Amino acid sequence: xxxxxxxxxxxxxxxxxxxxxxxxxxxxxxxxxxxxxxxxxxxxxxxxxxxxxxxxxxxxxxxxxxxxxxxxxxxxxxxxxxxxxxxxxxxxxxxxxxxxxxxxxxxxxxxxxxxxxxxxxxxxxxxxxxxxxxxxxxxxxxxxxxxxxxxxxxxxxxxxxxxxxxxxxxxxxxxxxxxxxxxxxxxxxxxxxxxxxxxxxxxxxxxxxxxxxxxxxxxxxxxxxxxxxxxxxxxxxxxxxxxxxxxxxxxxxxxxxxxxxxxxxxxx
DNA sequence: CTGTGTTAC
DNA sequence: GTAACACAG
Numbered sequence: 048x049x050x051x052x053x054x055x056x057x058x059x060x061x062x063x064x065x066x067x068x069x070x071x072x073x074x075x076x077x078x079x080x081x082x083x084x085x086x087x088x089x090x091x092x093x094x095x096x097x098x099x100x101x102x103x104x105x106x107x108x109x110x111x112x113x114x115x116x117x118x119x120x121x122x123x124x125x126x127x128x129x130x131x132x133x134x135x136x137x138x139x140x141x142x143x144x145x146x147x148x149x150x151x152x153x154x155x156x157x158x159x160x161x162x163x164x165x166x167x168x169x170x171x172x173x174x175x176x177x178x179x180x181x182x183x184x185x186x187x188x189x190x191x192x193x194x195x196x197x198x199x200x201x202x203x204x205x206x207x208x209x210x211x212x213x214x215x216x217x218x219x220x221x222x223x224x225x226x227x228x229x230x231x232x233x234x235x236x237x238x239x240x241x242x243x244x245x246x247x248x249x250x251x252x253x254x255x256x257x258x259x260x261x262x263x264x265x266x267x268x269x270x271x272x273x274x275x276x277x278x279x280x281x282x283x284x285x286x287x288x289x290x291x292x293x294x295x296x297x298x299x300x301x302x303x304x305x306x307x308x309x310x311x312x313x314x315x
Numbered sequence: 316c317t318g319t320g321t322t323a324c
Numbered sequence: 325g326t327a328a329c330a331c332a333g
Contacts (some may be wrong), residue, residue: 080328106318140318142325142326160319160320161320165317165318165319166318166319167317167318168317168318171316171317172317173316173317194317194318196317196319196333197333199317199318199333200316200318201317201333202316202331203317204316204317204318204333207316207317208316215322228326269333
């Protein structure tokens, strides 16, 4: 064996050693989240992860998600929007990238090209403007869902802005959002990305006194109706999606809060 | 804010 | 693939 061959072998060993170590770390991290359902991260106070029905939770710095390989998108994306996250910084929109953390392979953005649908953010770029990294991290294809432009830039955008308003007013909120991946759906692109017929958003305010929740269910179409007309109970979203939200809460409190479809306490 | 499409290298 | 620019709700 000459020197060049030996160096090559060493390089290969190092690369695979690092890869294997990171894989090991990721396994541990995933297990911990699945078991506890709640993780305390150094950049958030409370992390209310729902249960993953697809058994694939991905954890990014700015948000977490549960990926559905069948539908080629997240069944939910969850993140805390702190008051101090709100910022007026402007970053240029980067290109969407495939989320390499999705082991089964996330969709390519080409599926959306010329599909007639927007690449609709689930964790909005506007909610992660506190750093370039957090902002750019939202441009992963695991964080988007096909949305009609009139819906995305209209009523859905209005709801996202209301969430930022509440984050400011109530000293932060925790947000869980996604498309309802049930029933007959159209698909787009070679990867067959499903087009949800409804989108939901579930919020919890655990910071400004008495814990409160609110949930929205919106048909995937343009609307000029006021936001409060889309309020439903968390139970209704659970029944529709099969996702269990807030398993971390005390059972009695969870039952009480999730049954309510009242938006008392949330100012519009 | 939320996005798309076209053109050129 | 990336970058610059025009455009729309």
